[in-house]
Amino acid sequence: MPNRLTQTPPGTHQALKNTAFEILAVSWLMHDGWQVFLPILDHGHKTDILISDGPKYFRIQIKTVEARSDDHVVRNQWSESHVDYVVFFVRNSNWGVIAPAFEEAERPLNHQSHRRFNQTKNEFLKEFHKV
Template sequence: MPRRLTKTQKGTHQTLKNTSFESMVVSWLMQDGWQVFLPILDHGHQTDLLISDGPNYYRIQVKTVAASDLKHDVSNQWKESNVDCVVYFARNSNWGCVAPAFLEDKRSINHPDHNIFEQNKKSFLKAFHLMDVKV
């Protein structure tokens, strides 16, 4: 079995982990029948994924948080953008949250408009389908 023998730098390792969460969302959405588009560069547009059901398109931002419980506050990092929803993954646990983009500066993960999921396809898709995104 091959073994990686080179050391991965700390910043690179974190980027790999963050990107792996985006890849999970891509996989789960594709398995659900969505077309998924990956921007070459999302800097300034704050769109990690663009998804479509055919006639409609939605912008998704994927974030990781170092949260130990659902009382964790998240900051609004997409003001002045067109993001429709944000998918949060708890880095140190096995849960996540699907949330509509909000206008406040901060909001708790356990806000009533947010849908908590376990980090697996079935739970994520259930939470995602409960989203009430206005188009």
């Protein structure tokens, strides 16, 4: 079995983990039949994933957070970007939250309009269909 013999710088390692969560969401959405598009560059638009069912398109931002509980407060980093949904993956646990994009400066993860999911395809898709 191959062994990685070099150290990955901390910033690079975090970028790899964040990208892995984006790819996980892409995979789950594709399994559900969505057309998935990945912007070459999302600077300014805050769109990590663009999905379509044919006639409709939705912009999704993927965020990872360290959270000790579901009342963890997240900041709005996508104002004026036309994002439709934000998926928060809790990277130090095995759950996440799907949220309609909100206008407030910040909001707790356990807000009533958010859908919590365990980090599995079936759980994610079940909650995604409820937003």
